[in-house]
Amino acid sequence: MEKKKINVAISGLNNVDSPGPGIPVIRALRESKLYDVTIIGLSYDSYEPGLYMEGMTDITYQIPFPSAGQEALLNRLSYIQQHYPIQVLIPNFDAELFNFIKLADRLKKEMGIHTFLPTVEQFEERHKANLPEWGRKYNIAVPRSQMIHSVYEIANLHHSYTYPLVIKGKYYEAGIAYNHDQAVGHFNKISAKWGLPIIVQEFLKGTEVNVTAIGDGKGNMIGAVPMRKQVITDKGKAWAGITLEDSTLLDFAAHLFKETHWKGPCELEMIRTAEGKLYIIELNPRFPAWVYLAVGAGQNHPEAIVSMALGETVTPFTTYESGKMFIRYSWDLICDLKSFEVISTRGELKL
Amino acid sequence: MNIRNNIALSDSGFLFDPSTGDSFSVNPIGMEIIRMIKGGKTDPEIRQYLLSTYQTDEATIEKDYYDFLKMVEQFHLIEKTDGKEKD
Numbered sequence: 117m118e119k120k121k122i123n124v125a126i127s128g129l130n131n132v133d134s135p136g137p138g139i140p141v142i143r144a145l146r147e148s149k150l151y152d153v154t155i156i157g158l159s160y161d162s163y164e165p166g167l168y169m170e171g172m173t174d175i176t177y178q179i180p181f182p183s184a185g186q187e188a189l190l191n192r193l194s195y196i197q198q199h200y201p202i203q204v205l206i207p208n209f210d211a212e213l214f215n216f217i218k219l220a221d222r223l224k225k226e227m228g229i230h231t232f233l234p235t236v237e238q239f240e241e242r243h244k245a246n247l248p249e250w251g252r253k254y255n256i257a258v259p260r261s262q263m264i265h266s267v268y269e270i271a272n273l274h275h276s277y278t279y280p281l282v283i284k285g286k287y288y289e290a291g292i293a294y295n296h297d298q299a300v301g302h303f304n305k306i307s308a309k310w311g312l313p314i315i316v317q318e319f320l321k322g323t324e325v326n327v328t329a330i331g332d333g334k335g336n337m338i339g340a341v342p343m344r345k346q347v348i349t350d351k352g353k354a355w356a357g358i359t360l361e362d363s364t365l366l367d368f369a370a371h372l373f374k375e376t377h378w379k380g381p382c383e384l385e386m387i388r389t390a391e392g393k394l395y396i397i398e399l400n401p402r403f404p405a406w407v408y409l410a411v412g413a414g415q416n417h418p419e420a421i422v423s424m425a426l427g428e429t430v431t432p433f434t435t436y437e438s439g440k441m442f443i444r445y446s447w448d449l450i451c452d453l454k455s456f457e458v459i460s461t462r463g464e465l466k467l
Numbered sequence: 468m469n470i471r472n473n474i475a476l477s478d479s480g481f482l483f484d485p486s487t488g489d490s491f492s493v494n495p496i497g498m499e500i501i502r503m504i505k506g507g508k509t510d511p512e513i514r515q516y517l518l519s520t521y522q523t524d525e526a527t528i529e530k531d532y533y534d535f536l537k538m539v540e541q542f543h544l545i546e547k548t549d550g551k552e553k554d
Contacts, residue, residue: 323487344488361473361485438485439475 119152123201124422125229127158128208128402129166129176133446134351137208139166140408142173144418147411151422156200158207162460168451170467175200178463182212189215190222197227204230204425206418208402210287213239232425233380234333234401242376242399244284244315254375257395259387261317267307270299273316282317285310290352292319317397322389325360327369328403328410330417332424333379337370339417339433341410346441354406354444359413361438368394381407381421406442413440468536469546470505484544491542496521500535 124145128136138157145153157176159167167176177196180188196202205223207216216223217236223229233239241250244261251258260277264270273281274296283302284290287310293299303314329340342365347356369384383404387395403417410417413436420430459465475483480498482491493501496517503513517528539545 346488358488360488439483439488 119150121152123154123156123203125156125158125202125205127212129157129159129164131165133349134353135405137403137405137407139169139172140405141206141208141403141418143408144411144416148416148419150419156196156202162456165449167459167465168449168455175464175466178459182215186215186219190219193227202229204422206421210402213401230425232421234378238376238378239401244398245313256372257393259318259320259395259397261315263313264316265313267300267303270296270303277318280319282319284315284317286313320387320389320395322387325365325386325388326404327365327384328407328417329369329384330381330420331373331378333377335374335377336432337373338420338430339415340366340369341413341415341436343406343409356441356443357406357409359409359436359438359440381417409440409442413437468504470501470544471546474544476501497535
């Protein structure tokens, strides 16, 4: 079968020690059996390694930071559209998702750019700060948690929680506090970086398991691959992981999709306690950086998202290979200063 | 006692639990024991085999064999029925 030629825009090219999912998503699409892809990279920073990696993007454009607003993003995409018409766009950063979700209809109607993203409501209600309410609404087990806005609130936490506690930032970073002083330390460090509120979460003892999954927005889980981290970086990211064979994890994920009607990709971060009970500790509204493991195990989720964005019916994946591993590595990429100069001054780069 | 069906054991003694991602290494005698358990051999049959194959005595087998089985149980490699681990 001849592959369909298609232009796909991908963000998240920061393939650093705490990587964005852009490069793994591009690798998945490059291996697609359905599509012959031209990749239009979308970057925020001239130091994103994905800009300089041969064979990844065909061209990369810098786009305005999310704080610049939706109109600025729309204008930039409109410019890109005149040079490299984007047919499907897959955003990969938490912080940029809100703008893309809000613009999804306009992107499709005004520019012909297709996306396959969660609704604003789905995106908002699964925020870390709203997780207990979300769990109650959909009958999904989540750890107890609450938001705090001041460091002085930590002194009262012992009335309702026992240490250790997990102190989490609004978007990123978390630390485990074994006492009041450590909680204050984490609060100050994380709030200085990511702002307020800070989320205080009950610490669940158990094994962390993660699932990369995609939903069709109608209550169906189109694909899911569970993974356990085998090597973890100091930022808590997986440096090595392995696919698991566990029907309880898949049933749990299927229940979540049935209840929430989640649309698009996501990563479910879960804790399995010693008693075997599963809790969702986070639902990330995008592909995880380890999504290429799912491709290696037999489920090409990014390819499925492209198909669904184009309105095609995708048959749910039913199998994958368990015991498939990934190990990340670092690599010093030698690049020409000219490339850095071009992306820094003109905001676009073709290697 | 039975080893869970999905536990894979390679010829090199590498044992993989696909439900947790845990992997273990067992020595040649450990491999034999795991294979015999998986093959449905009973406890006395396995002990008799070890006694007749290796230069050892019953007391040593008693100690080492049950120590090994306990370890296998602790690593949750035993098949569960109705939420309980089979003996």
